[in-house]
Amino acid sequence: MTGSQTNPPQEPDRDTQGKSWGKVSGSTTVYLGIIVLLGFAPPFLSLINEPFYLDLLSRMLILGIAALSLNLILGYGGMISMGHAAYLGIGAYCVGIPAYYEIYNGFVHLALAIVLSGIFAFLSGIISLRTKGVYFIMITLAFTQMLYFTFVSLEEYGGDDGLVIELRSEFPGLFDTENNTNLYYCIYLTLLGSLLLVHRLIQAPFGRVIIGSKHNEERMRSLGYNTYRYRLVCYVISGILCGIAGVFLGNFTSFISPEMMDWTHSGELIFMIVIGGVNSLFGPLIGSMLFIFFEEWLSGITVYWHFIFGLMLIALVLFGKGGINGLITALFGERR
Amino acid sequence: MNWDLLIIQCLNGLQLGLLLFLLAAGLTLIFGIMDFINLSHGSFYMIGAYFCASITNLTGSLILGVVISLIGVLIVGALVEALLARRLYRNDHLDHVLVTLGLILCFDTAVHFFWGAEGMTIPLPPALDGQVNMGDIVIPTYRFVIIIAGLLVAGGLYLLVNKTHLGMLIRAGASNRVMVTALGINIDRLYMIVFAIGAAMAGFAGMLIAPITEASVGMGNEIIIIAFVVVIVGGIGSVKGAFYGALLIGLIDTLGRSYLDDFLKLSMPANYAETAAPALSAMMVYILMAAILAFRPRGLFPPATKS
Amino acid sequence: MTNKESILLSTNGLVKSFGGVKAVNDISLSVADNTIHAIIGPNGAGKTTLISLLSGDLTPDKGTISFAQKDITKESVEQRAKQGLARSFQITSIILPMTLLENVMLSARGRERHAYQFWKPASQNKDIEEQAITVLQQVGLWDQRYKPASDISHGEQRQLELAMALAMQPRLLLLDEPMAGMGHAESEKITGLLGTISQDKAILLIEHDMDAVFQLADTISVLVSGSVIASDEPANIRSDPQVQSAYLGGNSC
Numbered sequence: 001m002t003g004s005q006t007n008p009p010q011e012p013d014r015d016t017q018g019k020s021w022g023k024v025s026g027s028t029t030v031y032l033g034i035i036v037l038l039g040f041a042p043p044f045l046s047l048i049n050e051p052f053y054l055d056l057l058s059r060m061l062i063l064g065i066a067a068l069s070l071n072l073i074l075g076y077g078g079m080i081s082m083g084h085a086a087y088l089g090i091g092a093y094c095v096g097i098p099a100y101y102e103i104y105n106g107f108v109h110l111a112l113a114i115v116l117s118g119i120f121a122f123l124s125g126i127i128s129l130r131t132k133g134v135y136f137i138m139i140t141l142a143f144t145q146m147l148y149f150t151f152v153s154l155e156e157y158g159g160d161d162g163l164v165i166e167l168r169s170e171f172p173g174l175f176d177t178e179n180n181t182n183l184y185y186c187i188y189l190t191l192l193g194s195l196l197l198v199h200r201l202i203q204a205p206f207g208r209v210i211i212g213s214k215h216n217e218e219r220m221r222s223l224g225y226n227t228y229r230y231r232l233v234c235y236v237i238s239g240i241l242c243g244i245a246g247v248f249l250g251n252f253t254s255f256i257s258p259e260m261m262d263w264t265h266s267g268e269l270i271f272m273i274v275i276g277g278v279n280s281l282f283g284p285l286i287g288s289m290l291f292i293f294f295e296e297w298l299s300g301i302t303v304y305w306h307f308i309f310g311l312m313l314i315a316l317v318l319f320g321k322g323g324i325n326g327l328i329t330a331l332f333g334e335r336r
Numbered sequence: 337m338n339w340d341l342l343i344i345q346c347l348n349g350l351q352l353g354l355l356l357f358l359l360a361a362g363l364t365l366i367f368g369i370m371d372f373i374n375l376s377h378g379s380f381y382m383i384g385a386y387f388c389a390s391i392t393n394l395t396g397s398l399i400l401g402v403v404i405s406l407i408g409v410l411i412v413g414a415l416v417e418a419l420l421a422r423r424l425y426r427n428d429h430l431d432h433v434l435v436t437l438g439l440i441l442c443f444d445t446a447v448h449f450f451w452g453a454e455g456m457t458i459p460l461p462p463a464l465d466g467q468v469n470m471g472d473i474v475i476p477t478y479r480f481v482i483i484i485a486g487l488l489v490a491g492g493l494y495l496l497v498n499k500t501h502l503g504m505l506i507r508a509g510a511s512n513r514v515m516v517t518a519l520g521i522n523i524d525r526l527y528m529i530v531f532a533i534g535a536a537m538a539g540f541a542g543m544l545i546a547p548i549t550e551a552s553v554g555m556g557n558e559i560i561i562i563a564f565v566v567v568i569v570g571g572i573g574s575v576k577g578a579f580y581g582a583l584l585i586g587l588i589d590t591l592g593r594s595y596l597d598d599f600l601k602l603s604m605p606a607n608y609a610e611t612a613a614p615a616l617s618a619m620m621v622y623i624l625m626a627a628i629l630a631f632r633p634r635g636l637f638p639p640a641t642k643s
Numbered sequence: 644m645t646n647k648e649s650i651l652l653s654t655n656g657l658v659k660s661f662g663g664v665k666a667v668n669d670i671s672l673s674v675a676d677n678t679i680h681a682i683i684g685p686n687g688a689g690k691t692t693l694i695s696l697l698s699g700d701l702t703p704d705k706g707t708i709s710f711a712q713k714d715i716t717k718e719s720v721e722q723r724a725k726q727g728l729a730r731s732f733q734i735t736s737i738i739l740p741m742t743l744l745e746n747v748m749l750s751a752r753g754r755e756r757h758a759y760q761f762w763k764p765a766s767q768n769k770d771i772e773e774q775a776i777t778v779l780q781q782v783g784l785w786d787q788r789y790k791p792a793s794d795i796s797h798g799e800q801r802q803l804e805l806a807m808a809l810a811m812q813p814r815l816l817l818l819d820e821p822m823a824g825m826g827h828a829e830s831e832k833i834t835g836l837l838g839t840i841s842q843d844k845a846i847l848l849i850e851h852d853m854d855a856v857f858q859l860a861d862t863i864s865v866l867v868s869g870s871v872i873a874s875d876e877p878a879n880i881r882s883d884p885q886v887q888s889a890y891l892g893g894n895s896c
Contacts, residue, residue: 080430127626130633134373134572137429138564139629142622145561149618156611205758205765212738212749219736222698223753223811224724233759263561267375267437274434304449310441317434318423 067284069241078214083144089261091246106169117243162257277325353586354486362534368573378556384539413535571635684866729813
């Protein structure tokens with residue numbers, strides 16, 4: 001009965017505090033600026049007559065979506081999946097196999113990709129999420145490898161050699177994806193939607209539980225959260241989002257093969273996230289853009305560019321903590 | 337049932353299992369003791385094969401090739417530990433994944449640079465190049481060489497881990513890292529030895545397989561994943577688990593590939609069976625892993641640890 | 644304690660061993676509604692193990708636990724939490740990168756059926772926020788509510804630890820040394836708070852601060868080497884010769 005309800009709930013400094021919710025910080029402004037510029041890229045590139053760069057940007061954005069989806073579980077959820085390329089493959093084959101049977105309807109492709117990515121994520125998640133740490137990394141990797149070999153063994157769909165996709169997904173009455181600019185905007189809008197989705201997810205109660213479970217699972221369980229199930233749901237959402245990116249990748253490359261699911265590609269997605277900065281909404285996009293830029297640039301210099309690339313990746317871990325997001329935040333202001 | 341074929345396939349499975357064991361034993365020790373994920377462990381496999389191919393071709397002696405290459409891979413392993421891995425033990429697993437992935441790129445490119453994109457073969461001495469006739473069965477002599485060499489290394493590792501002072505430290509390290517540190521052991525040196533031995537075993541596996549398949553760039557990147565599966569199935573840190581896990585997976589993979597279609601034909605039309613079997617047999621190892629983990633999330637022989 | 648019907652939690656013959664050592668050996672005890680049952684004993688007596696068994700973080704080798712007339716021995720941590728069993732940890736277990744308010748709001752929401760809400764920001768749930776703010780006021784952390792949990796002092800983190808348990812609005816609080824690491828003034832404040840809370844909640848309290856224990860507890864059980872050697876009202880415990888020699892006499896601070 002000693003005085004416990006004392007503090008009058010009026011005074012303190014809401015404005016210094018409120019910024020974690022309301023105001024847009026300096027670094028976010030930079031990121032939003034980049035997003036807006038990306039929206040103006042196609043007319044600009046056609047103006048300077050450099051259509052090749054549109055291809056490059058398309059690839060950056062597609063892998064940006066994939067990296068963003070991986071960051072949902074890896075950055076926010078602490079689940080280090082080494083098998084996310086599986087969903088790129090699933091999405092791409094959801095374009096390729098129907099196209100093989102001359103089904104070109106894009107809605108069918110998307111629906112298939114969503115359903116099948118979701119099922120694969122759900123089934124593999126049920127088992128992998130029971131494990132932790134090294135086991136989780138390895139088991140996600142192994143599941144993807146399983147899918148890889150499955151597609152290698154499917155002779156009907158080209159096996160190891162893959163499939164050529166004759167026509168891109170069709171969205172009758174909406175737009176013509178054979179036009180590269182249309183495809184670009186299609187990807188761009190999906191990217192915007194994905195960014196918004198992930199932003200809302202992590203601010204919503206669901207995301208708070210996911211973040212809380214990353215930092216202190218024991219406590220989250222003792223608060224009454226079944227962390228396993230929340231993670232599973234998060235894992236499925238992430239898989240589906242990456243599956244959608246896969247649909248674009250299939251359309252973009254017009255050629256699909258099991259190689260898309262190779263585990264080194266899963267590793268590359270992780271790298272994109274780390275380059276951009278784990279725990280940041282825009283980091284994965286920036287990371288994928290830089291990753292592809294360096295890939296393109298270095299491979300033009302020497303055939304042995306992978307060596308330089310490998311050294312860069314090692315150096316990034318040893319010396320470059322926080323990624324580009326750390327740099328931008330340092331330059332343009334806090335983002336908490 | 338063709339018993340001769342079954343025996344041949346079992347020997348093939350045994351061979352694959354022992355190669356996997358050579359890779360997995362090092363991985364599981366490095367996992368278990370240093371808590372370090374080395375995705376580039378397969379690079380040692382590749383380097384071993386290339387060293388051995390070069391030296392054998394240079395000297396004309398396979399034995400000399402193997403011995404010198406083993407020392408070479410030991411040194412490469414120790415260097416990787418001292419220059420890179422050591423800095424990362426305290427970091428989280430994500431960093432391990434990233435750095436060792438970068439290392440794979442470096443190793444693959446370096447091998448490409450020094451040895452070219454073409455593969456390299458290792459000629460076998462005539463004594464090993466023959467065949468053994470056992471009744472109706474004809475088996476290449478070299479297959480027995482691989483199996484015997486694999487078993488010898490496994491036996492040697494067993495003695496090392498169970499009968500020597502170093503082995504005691506290794507076992508203690510796999511189940512309780514803090515304790516080893518508390519004992520006042522030179523932990524850095526222990527780590528380096530374990531890492532180098534692991535690398536050498538992987539390199540040895542590469543040397544054994546190269547006369548059959550040839551040494552090629554990136555040859556370790558596929559088999560290493562199955563070695564990871566072995567480690568997980570066996571239980572991280574357990575050499576015994578790696579051994580049984582490797583044999584189990586080697587046999588299941590080999591037998592699955594040759595018998596699954598016959599097996600499926602018992603329950604479905606032949607044409608379906610022939611379509612489904614390759615896909616299913618490719619998945620079998622992973623299905624097995626999933627099944628084991630579903631019931632034993634820490635593998636078959638998890639080292640006794642107290643959390 | 645006399646009213647049998649008001650017993651909220653009871654254990655029967657709980658046993659838990661680690662590698663042959665019985666950390667908890669045949670413990671049977673009960674906690675009644677609106678009372679504080681304190682467990683005291685030397686370090687290593689098995690107090691934290693007991694709490695972990697009750698909260699579900701550990702499963703007993705033998706024995707049963709019942710909560711609100713229901714056997715919960717086999718239920719998971721989160722199932723028990725949903726039924727109104729909240730625990731605080733001896734080693735502060737908070738979510739460091741989140742603000743105090745976010746931490747406590749997570750607690751307040753944990754009791755709800757689920758948090759599968761994907762779109763509306765968590766911070767905009769006024770109902771939960773009010774509950775969280777009330778609790779933060781109770782423990783005296785209200786004016787720091789927008790600081791990340793990593794930025795407050797150790798003593799304040801202990802208060803947050805308690806706040807997270809309180810915010811679940813549980814029927815039974817399992818408190819593992821809530822006052823450890825707090826300053827004298829804070830301890831007194833929390834002692835007062837626990838007294839208030841126990842008017843409509845049951846509390847199982849592990850605490851080394853004997854002043855607080857004897858001031859608050861309705862029942863005290865003394866735990867030595869995994870077994871309860873005495874369980875009685877504070878006054879009787881204080882004068883129990885067995886307890887004197889085993890615990891209180893030796894090195895009371």
